[in-house]
Amino acid sequence: MRHLVSIKDLSSRELEVLVDKAEEYKRIFKSQDATEVQRNHLKLLGRTVALIFSKRSTRTRISTEGAAAFFGAQPMFLGKDDIQLGVNESFYDTTKVVSSMVSCIFARVNDHEEILNLVEHSNAPIINSLCNMYHPLQAICDMLTIKETLNYTRNKLKVAWIGDANNVINDMAIACLKLGMDVAISTPPGIEMSPIIVKAAEDITKQNGSKLLLTHDSVQACKDAHILVTDTFVSMGEEYAKEAKLRQFKGFQINQELAQHADSNYKFMHCLPRHTEEVTDEVFYSDHSIVFEEAENRLYAAMAAIDVFVINKGNFEI
Known part of the structure; x- marks a missing residue:
């Protein structure tokens, strides 16, 4: 089974x-x-x-x-x-x-x-x-959204994640790498990706030549990225630590200033629900955003x- x-x-x-x-x-x-x-x-x-x-x-x-x-x-x-x-x-x-x-x-x-x-x-x-x-169902949905929007089967794409090292990026990073996309992950200092995910990701890059970048520099991660992605900074069950988490993630909001380092035709994704500390209205509701197509998928x-x-x-x- x-x-x-x-x-x-x-x-x-x-x-x-x-x-x-x-x-x-x-x-x-x-x-x-x-x-x-x-x-x-x-x-x-x-x-x-x-x-x-x-x-x-x-x-x-x-x-x-x-x-x-x-x-x-x-x-x-x-x-x-x-x-x-x-x-x-x-x-x-x-x-x-x-x-x-x-x-x-x-x-x-x-x-x-x-x-x-x-x-x-x-x-x-x-x-x-x-x-x-x-969160594998979210990753499958995200791959469909990227495929129908930017077509990873024909174009070499870079996906930039700005935010927490959580369940969503764990599966999304592996999925993107498996499908030949490059992945850049920027987390705040003190927050690192799971060694299990890093090992699996590195094994994939050795097999198919896709690239993985782990950094605490959001500008570096976003450089020439075709897709910008983030998620909540305070996951369900972590509400007790909200103030401390928001202090830790200060400067990691996706906004127009950060997005200007991405590809001019970049797309923005978010699995929802969304909060303004993660992404500004200017990006979230812009023509670059595909969050509602992503949700439907x-x-x-x-x-x-x-x-x-x-x-x-x-x-x-x-």
Whole structure:
């Protein structure tokens, strides 16, 4: 059984397949061709897709439920106050029970260890919908957004990340490198990328010649970049440290002054929700911004994941 835990676990070819499938399902969804919609709607008709969410969500919940409905499945949202998980029942018992009744589990949790426990004990495919280490669905969505906007298959691109060393860039960096893009990551002094991610990234660069730059200099990272990306400086669960975090990230806002070092046709991306300390309105709402196209593409990333890991049982070539 194949699970989607992180982009690091996928081959370059498997990642390409997921992005291509997301692109194809976007075409089908947008065209609303009755024959194609009905054909896909029958694939999981009468089945159930579980959403075990320990964290609140907007895009992840909407896209996952929409993707399940597209294939005819009934999405079942199981929030932290809805089931016994971690309260009156062991993680193992809950996982065995839930996975016996559903076609797959989308899990949005806190610790990466929880994803690994689900994978170990589940009888159904697990799709990591966010943990503190990885966010693979966001990376698939982002690769689709970059492909349809700047076409990494034809153009050599540089992606610049300005911000925290978090789950979003962990998967996005690996995805970009696997697809031949160069990646520059600028974090504040004292914040470093995970050694696990750095090692995986360096192995990819040795194989395909893509480049990785780790720096604390945002101007250096942005130089000639085709895509500028950031994320929240204060992740869910870190609200208690907000003031200290914002002091640490002072000077790391993406603004017009910083963006002038990027390529003249640069695009701006953000997985949302967004705060003004991360990016100014002038950039966020500019013609360079593709954040809302990116958000919509979460739906098609979820469709691709269901297609490969649930409908086709982990076979990427069907």
